[in-house]
Amino acid sequence: MPSFMKKLGGCVVRMPLTEPNVERYLEEHPGFLQKYIVTHLSETDVKELYEGWYQAHGRKSSTEKERKRSRTEDESRVTSSKIEPMDAKSSLMDTQGFLTKPSKDEAMDVMPSIETKQKLASRMYRKTVSREGAPILKPYRRSFSDDLINIRSLLPTNLQLPGEPGDEPSARRRSREEWRQLNEPDLMMELVRDIAQDLDLVSLCFKILLNVGILTNGDRCSLFLIFGSGDQRFLVSKLFDVTEDSKLKDMYAHKPIRIPYGKGIVGYVAETGKTVNIADAYQDERFNQAIDIQTGYRTKSILCMPVKNHQGEVVGVAQVINKKDEEGPFTATDEKIFEKYLVFCGIGITNALLFQSSVIMYKRSDSLVLLAHYIFEEQRDMKTLLRRILKKGLEMFSSSGCRIFLLDMPDHSAEGHIIEPTSFPAINQDKFAMCYEVWTGEDIRNKESGDEYEFNKIMNPQDKLASFIAQSTNKTINTVPNEPFDGFTDGVTAEMMGMDRNIKNILAMPIMTENRKVLGVVEIINKKGEERFDRNDESLFEAFTLFCGLGIYNVINFERLLKANNAQKVVLEILSYHASANQDEVAIIERMEVPTAAQLKILNYEFADMSLSTDETILATLRMFTDLDLISKFKIEHKSLIRWCITVRKNYRDVMYHNWRHGFNVAQMMFAMLTSGEMHKMFGDLEIFALLVGSLCHDIDHRGTTNQFQSLSNSPLANLYSTSFMEYHHFNHFLTISQVEGNNIFKNLSKDDYSSFIELTKATILATDLAVYFRHKAEFQTLVENDSTDWEEINNRNLLRSMMITGCDLSAITKPWEVQRLVAEKIASEFFNQGDLERDIFGQAPAYMMDRSKRDELPKMQVNFIDGICMALYESLDKVNPLFRPLLEGCLSNRRNWSNLYERRTSYAEISSANISLSSINTTKIGDLGAIQNQEEEAQGGVEG
Numbered sequence: 001m002p003s004f005m006k007k008l009g010g011c012v013v014r015m016p017l018t019e020p021n022v023e024r025y026l027e028e029h030p031g032f033l034q035k036y037i038v039t040h041l042s043e044t045d046v047k048e049l050y051e052g053w054y055q056a057h058g059r060k061s062s063t064e065k066e067r068k069r070s071r072t073e074d075e076s077r078v079t080s081s082k083i084e085p086m087d088a089k090s091s092l093m094d095t096q097g098f099l100t101k102p103s104k105d106e107a108m109d110v111m112p113s114i115e116t117k118q119k120l121a122s123r124m125y126r127k128t129v130s131r132e133g134a135p136i137l138k139p140y141r142r143s144f145s146d147d148l149i150n151i152r153s154l155l156p157t158n159l160q161l162p163g164e165p166g167d168e169p170s171a172r173r174r175s176r177e178e179w180r181q182l183n184e185p186d187l188m189m190e191l192v193r194d195i196a197q198d199l200d201l202v203s204l205c206f207k208i209l210l211n212v213g214i215l216t217n218g219d220r221c222s223l224f225l226i227f228g229s230g231d232q233r234f235l236v237s238k239l240f241d242v243t244e245d246s247k248l249k250d251m252y253a254h255k256p257i258r259i260p261y262g263k264g265i266v267g268y269v270a271e272t273g274k275t276v277n278i279a280d281a282y283q284d285e286r287f288n289q290a291i292d293i294q295t296g297y298r299t300k301s302i303l304c305m306p307v308k309n310h311q312g313e314v315v316g317v318a319q320v321i322n323k324k325d326e327e328g329p330f331t332a333t334d335e336k337i338f339e340k341y342l343v344f345c346g347i348g349i350t351n352a353l354l355f356q357s358s359v360i361m362y363k364r365s366d367s368l369v370l371l372a373h374y375i376f377e378e379q380r381d382m383k384t385l386l387r388r389i390l391k392k393g394l395e396m397f398s399s400s401g402c403r404i405f406l407l408d409m410p411d412h413s414a415e416g417h418i419i420e421p422t423s424f425p426a427i428n429q430d431k432f433a434m435c436y437e438v439w440t441g442e443d444i445r446n447k448e449s450g451d452e453y454e455f456n457k458i459m460n461p462q463d464k465l466a467s468f469i470a471q472s473t474n475k476t477i478n479t480v481p482n483e484p485f486d487g488f489t490d491g492v493t494a495e496m497m498g499m500d501r502n503i504k505n506i507l508a509m510p511i512m513t514e515n516r517k518v519l520g521v522v523e524i525i526n527k528k529g530e531e532r533f534d535r536n537d538e539s540l541f542e543a544f545t546l547f548c549g550l551g552i553y554n555v556i557n558f559e560r561l562l563k564a565n566n567a568q569k570v571v572l573e574i575l576s577y578h579a580s581a582n583q584d585e586v587a588i589i590e591r592m593e594v595p596t597a598a599q600l601k602i603l604n605y606e607f608a609d610m611s612l613s614t615d616e617t618i619l620a621t622l623r624m625f626t627d628l629d630l631i632s633k634f635k636i637e638h639k640s641l642i643r644w645c646i647t648v649r650k651n652y653r654d655v656m657y658h659n660w661r662h663g664f665n666v667a668q669m670m671f672a673m674l675t676s677g678e679m680h681k682m683f684g685d686l687e688i689f690a691l692l693v694g695s696l697c698h699d700i701d702h703r704g705t706t707n708q709f710q711s712l713s714n715s716p717l718a719n720l721y722s723t724s725f726m727e728y729h730h731f732n733h734f735l736t737i738s739q740v741e742g743n744n745i746f747k748n749l750s751k752d753d754y755s756s757f758i759e760l761t762k763a764t765i766l767a768t769d770l771a772v773y774f775r776h777k778a779e780f781q782t783l784v785e786n787d788s789t790d791w792e793e794i795n796n797r798n799l800l801r802s803m804m805i806t807g808c809d810l811s812a813i814t815k816p817w818e819v820q821r822l823v824a825e826k827i828a829s830e831f832f833n834q835g836d837l838e839r840d841i842f843g844q845a846p847a848y849m850m851d852r853s854k855r856d857e858l859p860k861m862q863v864n865f866i867d868g869i870c871m872a873l874y875e876s877l878d879k880v881n882p883l884f885r886p887l888l889e890g891c892l893s894n895r896r897n898w899s900n901l902y903e904r905r906t907s908y909a910e911i912s913s914a915n916i917s918l919s920s921i922n923t924t925k926i927g928d929l930g931a932i933q934n935q936e937e938e939a940q941g942g943v944e945g
Contacts, residue, residue, distance in 0.1 A: 188337070192344045201352045202238060202251050208318070208345045209242040215341055216303060216334045217327060218320035219243065223307075224259060224266050225316040225349070228535060233261040235270055235317065241297075258531070264288055269304045269317045275339070276304040279329035281321075303330040307342050309350045316349060318342060360536065367396060368543050375551035382555050383436075387455060389548050390438035393524055394453075396544060397507070397537055400441040401525035404511070405466045406552070407518060408433040432470075432520070435461035443501055443526060464496045466521040469510050476541065477508045478533050502526075507533040507541055511549040519552055566720040570729070571736075580740050581646035589642045594619050597627055602668050603676050605811075605886045608819045609661050609668070614649070617664045621645045624671045624692060633685050635748040644743045648696055651737055655704030656830040657823070667695040669808040677883045679804070682791065686757050691801060694764025695808055697734040702726065705834045707769070712842060724769045731765045760801075767802035768809045770869065776802060777872065784879040791880075800880065807877050807887065813870050814890035817897050825912045828858055858911060859902035866895045 026033050037046065195211070198204040209221035221242050224235040237257045262271040265286045269276055281287045281299045292299050300322050307316040320338070323330060374392055378385050386404055393402035408431040435458040439445075444454045468487050469475055475486075481503050482491040494503045507524040522545050527533055533541075592615065597603050600620045601611070612620060625631050625641060652660035670691050674680045680688055703710075703726075710718040710725045721728040735758075737743055746754055766772060780803050783789045783796060791800060812823040832855060835846030848854060849861050874888040901911065 188340065192341075195345065195348045198348070199352050199355045201349075201356055203248060204348055204352050205239050206242065206246070206248050206251050208348070209239055210244065210246075211341065212318060212320055212338065213242075213244060215337050216320050216330060217324045218303070218330075219322040219324050220297075220320070222319045222321075223316060224270070224319070225353075226261070226270055226314065228261075232535065233270075235259040235261060235266060241321075255529070265302060265304050266317050266319060269306050270314055273306045273308070273314050275306070275335060276302065277330055277335060278302040278304075301329040303334060303338065305335070305338055305342055307346045307349060309346050315346060315353070318345070364540055364543070367540075368547065371396070371544065371547050375547055376554070379551070379554050379558055382552070382559065383457075385551055385555050386436045387438070389551065390436060390455070391453065393522065393544065394438060394440055396540065397524045397527060397533070398529075399524045399527045400443040401437065401439050401501070401523075403435055403437040403463075403466075403523040403525065404520060404548070405432045405435045405461060405463065405470070405523075406520040407431065407470060432461050432463070432466065434459050435463070435466075439501070441528070458498075462498045463521075463523075465492050465506070465508060466497075466523065469508055469521045470518050472510075475510070476538055477506065478538055480505045480532050497523075505530065505532040507537060509541055509545045511545050511552060513549055513553050519549055519556075522548060563720050566716040569716040570720060580737070580743065581643045581650065585646050586639060586643050589615065589618055589622075589646065590639065592619060594622050594626070597623055597675075602671055605669070605672050605676070605814065605890070606816055607665075607668050607672070608815065609665050610819070610822075614660075617660070618642070618645050618649065621664065621667065621696065624667065628671070628674065628680065628688055628692065630685070630689050630692070634689060634746070636745045640742060640745050644738065644745050645696075647737050647740065647743055648700060648734075651700050651733065653702060653704070655702060656833065657826040658699045658702035658704060658830065663696055663699050666698060666805075666808045666811070667692060669811040670695040670805065673804060673808070673884070677881055679881065683797075683801075686753060687760060687797075687801065690757055690760030690764055691805065693734075694761045695805060697761075698727075698730055698765045698768045698805070698809065700730050700737075701733045702730070704830050705837070708847075709834055709838065712838065724766055724771065727766045727769045730768075731762050734761070734765070763798065764801065764805050767805050770806075772802065773806045773869075773873070781872065781876055784876045803873065803877065807873055807884075810870055810873065811887065813866060813894055814874065814887040815894075816890070817894060820894045820897075821911065824858065824862055828855065828861075828908070855908040856905075858908050859898045859906060862898040863895060863902060866891060866898070871895070 037049075041049070195204055195207050198207060205223045205225075209223055212218065212221045222237055222240045224237040226233055226235055228234055235258070237259070238254050239251055240254070240257050242251075259266055261267055265276055265278070265284065268274075268286060278284050278287070279301055281302050282289065284302075287299070287302070291297075302319065302321055304317060304319045306314045307318055309315050318338075320330070371392060374388060375385065378388060390402045390404060394400070437456045437458065439454045439456075440452060444451065446454070465477065465488070469477060472487070477485065479485055479492060481493060484491055492503070492506065494501060497503070504526045507527075508521060510521050511519045513519060522541075524533070524537075524541065527537070595616075600616075600623060601607050602620055602623065609617065622641065622645065625636070630636065631638070631641065648663070649660045652658075652663055674683075674688060674691070683691070707725045707727075715725075717725045717729050738746065746757065749757060776799055780799055783799065789796060791797060812820060812827075814820075815823070831850040832852040835850030835852055838844055838846045838850070845851070854861075870891050874884070874891050877884045878888045
């Protein structure tokens with residue numbers, strides 16, 4: 001047998017060339033192998049040796065990884081169909097390929113798994129789309145797992161990093177009996193070497209506990225680490241009751257055990273830094289017997305000792321329970337050797353914690369860079385941005401719920417001036433405009449849908465916690481339900497947050513701009529698998545909200561710039577079309593005598609404007625202001641009022657129905673309600689003023705098309721306002737003409753009165769949108785059915801005014817049949833014109849009521865209109881005020897007439913043949929209504945004949 005020479009005890013002995021002898025020789029002469037490799041092996045031999053070592057240990061060499069990465073990049077450039085999706089199983093990677101903050105379950109295992117590292121190399125590109133919708137490939141940003149490969153190359157090869165699969169300690173360790181055969185110095189040195197190269201906190205702590213059991217001959221060992229600071233400190237153990245038969249792989253699956261700082265034996269040792277050696281645990285009042293009762297294990301003796309760092313600070317507590325083989329309590333010798341070993345353990349734990357902290361900081365910086373890219377990639381649409389932020393919030397904080405509240409930013413156009421794009425609107429910190437929320441996991445309501453996320457939008461949300469945070473500014477709330485804190489003596493509940501979900505923990509903070517103005521509030525709810533959010537969450541949350549604020553602020557500015565551009569287009573369009581009243585027009589009206597209300601017949605619900613000329617409508621408007629005593633109460637100059645009225649008339653377009661005559665008729669009906677209906681007794685002067693002005697201006701600059709048409713045509717109005725396009729335009733147009741020199745009839749109002757008047761007028765005009773009526777219809781019907789309803793209550797008064805203006809806007813349906821028939825024909829003509837435009841310009845079939853081919857079904861349309869909208873409205877108004885009964889009766893009468901025409905299948909031509917021309921209506925004088933009616937009766941008789 002081959003042999004080699006070895007020096008033993010001063011003598012040279014020939015040793016058989018067996019594997020154990022060779023291994024022993026190489027271990028004793030490490031320089032020999034290195035020298036041999038350098039001098040005798042080629043570069044190819046070294047690479048083969050290198051790769052063979054990695055394969056033998058279940059790892060891939062860097063050369064193999066580089067080849068795979070290079071091959072994957074080439075394949076990715078050829079086709080996108082071979083791109084693998086992101087690994088959703090990795091706890092540190094989300095489905096978008098972004099790094100996320102580890103949960104507390106991962107706090108001792110913060111590195112990506114080896115599976116993640118292998119797959120990342122093949123995911124160099126991700127599939128997405130451009131703003132134009134074209135499919136494109138974007139490169140993935142370099143991830144932490146890629147950088148870990150380089151980190152590994154800089155560290156000793158025998159260093160155990162977190163997330164790298166190492167050998168099970170129990171599989172390569174000596175038995176407890178073999179360890180105890182060593183003398184104390186050798187045993188201590190071997191156990192220190194055992195932990196010296198391990199930076200994986202779980203693996204390190206597991207080895208420490210195994211070694212503690214060997215040193216003290218203890219049965220079970222546990223290790224608790226201290227987290228937090230100040231009054232927020234607590235102890236966490238992921239390794240509890242470790243025995244010599246425990247397996248490392250099982251430790252990673254254990255749920256951490258949390259113990260209050262200063263409580264129990266472990267808490268006492270952590271707080272005082274003193275060793276506790278208890279011979280009989282049941283005789284110590286600090287011992288908690290619950291675990292023994294639960295497990296059936298009998299705790300007898302306990303040795304508990306602090307683990308300190310190099311500065312003497314306690315970083316953890318090690319505990320060993322029960323001497324093996326019934327040896328009795330732990331001795332002073334056990335304490336001495338235990339204390340010596342824990343000195344080295346403190347160094348190892350400190351190093352592992354520092355490495356873990358550096359990893360967390362790296363991941364935090366990396367994830368924030370990705371968050372910035374994720375947020376700032378979308379700067380054009382608020383809804384899309386908020387959905388991105390919400391989803392990212394769930395992923396970064398491992399939670400099942402995320403909510404964003406945006407504060408109400410008042411429309412400064414209501415104050416009569418334009419906001420400069422570089423300025424920022426004042427924010428109402430007492431009111432939220434909307435809330436966007438997303439839920440996942442167990443908090444999804446409709447689990448049968450199979451959706452991963454549930455997105456909701458809540459208008460005018462009510463959340464007391466969010467309101468408190470918005471007003472307190474820069475205050476982070478980290479709490480659990482029913483836990484008292486500043487401003488909430490009983491803590492928070494789901495009810496006070498306006499939610500119907502179970503709340504486990506909450507992390508909330510304001511969203512602020514760069515100049516410290518609050519934009520809204522973010523709430524992260526229900527962290528998965530944890531009792532509450534920790535300090536790392538709070539620190540990351542601050543950066544998260546900062547990026548959110550920048551993103552939201554940018555989108556708001558972008559939207560305001562778009563609105564300013566669209567507003568400019570609208571203003572230019574107005575200036576090119578309209579003109580104010582000139583001096584000659586004002587002088588003509590000034591010379592005319594204003595008839596009484598009785599002469600003008602404007603006190604009657606049956607009033608028809610066909611009896612008045614255009615100038616007489618201005619006189620009638622002046623009479624309304626006079627009889628309601630608005631001129632004297634608000635010190636309105638007579639000439640300014642004339643000029644304002646003429647300007648309003650001229651700013652109505654010459655469309656078929658929504659012209660000056662319609663605005664005047666609505667104002668006349670409001671005047672009749674306030675006088676003949678005696679509603680002036682219920683409302684204050686400002687309310688009456690706003691109702692009359694709002695009625696006159698409610699359709700100013702109407703284009704003869706609906707809101708839907710504005711949206712379909714992508715008009716500047718549709719881009720300027722988010723809803724009720726035409727109604728908002730009517731209001732803003734009213735503000736514009738009212739500030740023209742000589743038109744300001746509101747200049748003598750005080751600042752407070754003017755502000756209130758503007759809000760009341762705005763509400764009046766916006767209420768003419770039938771969408772608003774449908775939203776409040778049921779609520780109003782409930783109020784009128786209740787005899788005890790208090791109409792002095794502010795919300796009830798607002799709703800009543802809203803329903804009154806709607807009743808005035810639709811009042812043509814209550815007029816005498818001759819008037820109603822003429823108006824219906826005009827409205828139908830305007831609708832049919834819009835339908836023609838939709839068919840010709842957009843190539844789509846118009847809605848039923850706007851389809852000219854359905855014009856012979858006008859009687860049916862009118863019956864449906866009365867039944868679906870008008871009847872319920874006038875029945876409710878009749879219950880509010882019996883003096884409104886004529887409106888209901890007129891509506892019922894016209895329904896009967898339209899129903900008769902429908903039953904007779906009367907054509908549109910037959911209905912409109914009895915009509916008079918628009919020019920004859922506009923030139924008819926007072927007192928000619930009877931002649932017009934006679935003409936219509938004769939024409940009707942001719943049709944019937």
